Amino acid sequence: MNLLHDQWIPVRRRAGQRDWISPPQLSNPDIVAFAADRPDFNGALAQFAIGLLQSTTPADTPAEWRRLLTTPPAEQELSAWFAPVAEAFLFEGDGPRFMQDLTLSADEATLNPVAALFIDSPGENALRNNSDHFIKRGRIDSLCPACAATALFTLQTNAPAGGVGYRTGLRGGGPLTTLLLRQKPQSLWQDLWLNVLEGPLHRAHSGDAEKAALHFRFPWLRPIDQLQTGEAISPAQVHPDHVFWAMPRRIRLDVDDVHAGECDVCGRHSNTLIRQFIAKNYGLNYKGAWDHPLSPYYEAKGDWLPLHPQPGGLGYRHWLAWLLGADDTKSRQRPSRVVTHALNERKRQMGGALRLWAFGYDMDNMKARCWYDSSLPLYGLDECEADALRTVSSCVSSWLSGAQSAATSLRGAVKDAWFGGDARGDFSSVDAEFWGRTEASFYQLLRQSLEALRADPLADVDELAVRQTWHAALVRTALDLFDHAFVGTGPIERQTPHRIAEARRKLLNNLYGNKMREALRLPSPEKPATRRTRAASAQA
Structure with a gap:
């Protein structure tokens, strides 16, 4: 054979x-x-x-x-x-x-x-x-x-x-x-x-x-x-x-x-x-700066290492890093060489709408936890010029930072409502549900932004209204999951109303707090007028 x-x-x-x-x-x-x-x-x-x-x-x-x-x-x-x-x-x-x-x-x-x-x-x-x-x-x-x-x-x-x-x-x-x-x-x-x-x-x-x-x-x-x-x-x-x-x-x-x-x-x-x-045992032992053209990489202590699937699956939170790269202070990532070459050099030569197929095993040492297999749409990203790609990267980076902040806040609130602040355990299902529920809203905003940039590379797709729309979707999803999927669905005899109320109050504060506003670059809320400022305004 x-x-x-x-x-x-x-x-x-x-x-x-x-x-x-x-x-x-x-x-x-x-x-x-x-x-x-x-x-x-x-x-x-x-x-x-x-x-x-x-x-x-x-x-x-x-x-x-x-x-x-x-x-x-x-x-x-x-x-x-x-x-x-x-x-x-x-x-x-x-x-x-x-x-x-x-x-x-x-x-x-x-x-x-x-x-x-x-x-x-x-x-x-x-x-x-x-x-x-x-x-x-x-x-x-x-x-x-x-x-x-x-x-x-x-x-x-x-x-x-x-x-x-x-x-x-x-x-x-x-x-x-x-x-x-x-x-x-x-x-x-x-x-x-x-x-x-x-x-x-x-x-x-x-x-x-x-x-x-x-x-x-x-x-x-x-x-x-x-x-x-x-x-x-x-x-x-x-x-x-x-x-x-x-x-x-x-x-x-x-x-x-x-x-x-x-x-x-x-x-x-x-x-x-x-x-x-x-x-x-003792086959070929691969060491050194191997650069596989079909894998994205992340930076660790000055070296670039291939990425591996992690618990929680593959989804829109990976869209930026695997297509345009992520350059934040916590984790620098770059797309595969094939993807980078396609978006930077081939562009419209590829002749049609594309998607990114991502797959691989989530491994726990020698044990396979899960096989992940997912597709991420490009929405004509390959037709955008360099300036438009930078605009998209900036916008999506902000959106993902806001989503990560909301997911973290929701996970903490669910943990506090269920067990109190000192509980330990695997709460990854909370994150997975949040990312899954917000995926459609993310891709809707992304598609609209890319359509605008393909029509006009100078279009303002980073306007405040877009970020406010995304913020509203994050808040709505987090509260709905807290109230109807994770906390509010439990047997009443097993719930602690005071702890639940405090956890929800904290969740609301975080969803509208400074960290979220910094991530999405939202303006600070106007402070309510005090008695003194109201009196001064009346005299004026």
Whole structure:
């Protein structure tokens, strides 16, 4: 099996039917999306396809990139792109195999069930302690080669901490990935190509473009000690393509002990179901200034580190940082290189309304808490000039500061009403509900502002009335959630009226207080006239 020749990628065609294709068919205009049976597989397949195109494209200029966006290469042309790297995508055999350790043997490794390829599978401790309450053991016992290849790539790309010597991925465990897609799907090719950089731009980051030998790009083609000569591997030791094909885990699938039956993931029949693999610790240890083009980054002590999903999900509170960057004193963030290049250089060349697809695992060390998958609309942001982008950034930064202040105040008020000020616990559901309830109001203001700026780059979208409208939405939502969702719905015999009244009074004060007004740049309320000032006014 060769992953560049065989039809193993599940896709959805324009009429809705599901099909399986080979990579050279990715440019077929009838194909609109990936159609795997797991959302993390869809995210992995998107990164596989983008990485493959980026690693093989001859497009080195903006003009070539634009031409290929609207006129995709034919299947034969894509086959020619991929031919020079075909040996790196063999999936079986005695020699190098895709994403598998070249020298690993059964007598030096541990035998594992194929379910261990899945990040959300219960670990050894959970199985030993019978604590697999939500994600049960025994769900996956056998995989067809197509699903095994996808599971392997998904693990290597997202690899979390796995014990002593079991390395995390190049971006750490469960990285956040952000991709630009059409707002309304047109073709899978266009969605993929929007995230491919011109060759020189890609090769200028995270690697040495002079290291063009295949094993510097696809690390499974050589023993790992020929790549990693010390305790870690840095960008200077490999080609820039390596960021898409990082291999932190030493794994080799058992393709000899196979049987016939139905795959436990896709349900298709296969004569070569894979049930186990061997693994060993101390794989490639990624250290240094790696800069993955599909991930946003944050600054920590002078270094830029890849972002990871956190509890609470993905939503509009991330819109600014992941599209334009955030430069506040607490947390500097920057978008992925693909997003920055699209908004700064490509602009109207991308030809249509776009959205940002963000996804990734929320990891608690080696345990997967949740898979997050969300889309954020751009509303024509890519059509705005530089001055308009700065205006949008300033406005949205203020709106988000106000929303964060309101969310914090609501959480504190709910805690005070329920338990009093010294209570501890997880109140993240309060924040999540608040952000979810205010999302529609945020996007309505954002769409109106961007429409105005596209029509007139000098339009005043930061006027006081807009900020007051947003403030009113925040206040209304916070009070409604306090009264009707969290506090007011509890059994009356369990409530403490005095504590609830005091918590609500404090919430009101905070929603109209100085911190909120500073965040939204609202004027201070007029102070009521005193007896002396009223008398002076009457005499005048």
